[in-house]
Amino acid sequence: MMEQNKTILVIDDDTRNVFAMSAVLRSRGYTCLGALSMAEAFVHLNAKKNIDLVLIDMMMPGMDGYEAIPLIREGLQQAKLPLIAVTAQAMPGDRQKCLEAGADDYLAKPVNTDKLFKMLDNYLQNETS
Numbered sequence: 001m002m003e004q005n006k007t008i009l010v011i012d013d014d015t016r017n018v019f020a021m022s023a024v025l026r027s028r029g030y031t032c033l034g035a036l037s038m039a040e041a042f043v044h045l046n047a048k049k050n051i052d053l054v055l056i057d058m059m060m061p062g063m064d065g066y067e068a069i070p071l072i073r074e075g076l077q078q079a080k081l082p083l084i085a086v087t088a089q090a091m092p093g094d095r096q097k098c099l100e101a102g103a104d105d106y107l108a109k110p111v112n113t114d115k116l117f118k119m120l121d122n123y124l125q126n127e128t129s
Contacts, residue, residue: 006124007031007050011041011065012057012086017109021055021086024113030120038063045072051081053123055107058087058098069102082123086111 008030010021015036022032033049035041037060045051054072058065069083082105085098090108098106105119 005029005031006052006120007033008120009033009035009041009044009051009054011035011038011054011060011068013037013060014057017057021111024116028117037061038068041068042071053082053084053120055084055086056103058085058089058101065098065103066101073102084119084123 008025010018010025010032012018012021012034013036018034018036022034025032033044033051035044039062041054041056045054056065056068065085065087069085072081072083083103084105084107085101085103086107086109087094087098088109089097094108095106104123107116107119
């Protein structure tokens with residue numbers, strides 16, 4: 001396992017999801033930032049906190065992930081920032097819809113942690129090469 005000093009932003013309107021995901025990520029040595037809304041997420045993103053990857057809930061009140069991803073890509077000059085859609089929507093076509101919105105990848109809830117860590121290893125190792 002690679003040494004972690006990566007920061008992951010977890011965006012989800014449910015505090016339990018942010019807490020659970022952060023706990024799992026911290027257990028593997030990641031630094032976590034949590035945001036319960038896109039307004040809060042943009043504060044973190046605009047603060048230039050060297051965020052390495054974003055896990056974004058696609059269904060949130062106010063601004064959802066489908067609206068937010070293009071804004072993150074355009075407004076923050078962070079086109080290379082890996083954005084992984086995390087959603088309870090697991091119907092055929094939902095993965096494609098997330099990717100079309102600009103997500104790099106897709107995870108269905110409840111999150112399979114093995115899949116999550118494989119994805120993180122993939123995106124965060126490639127960043128330094």
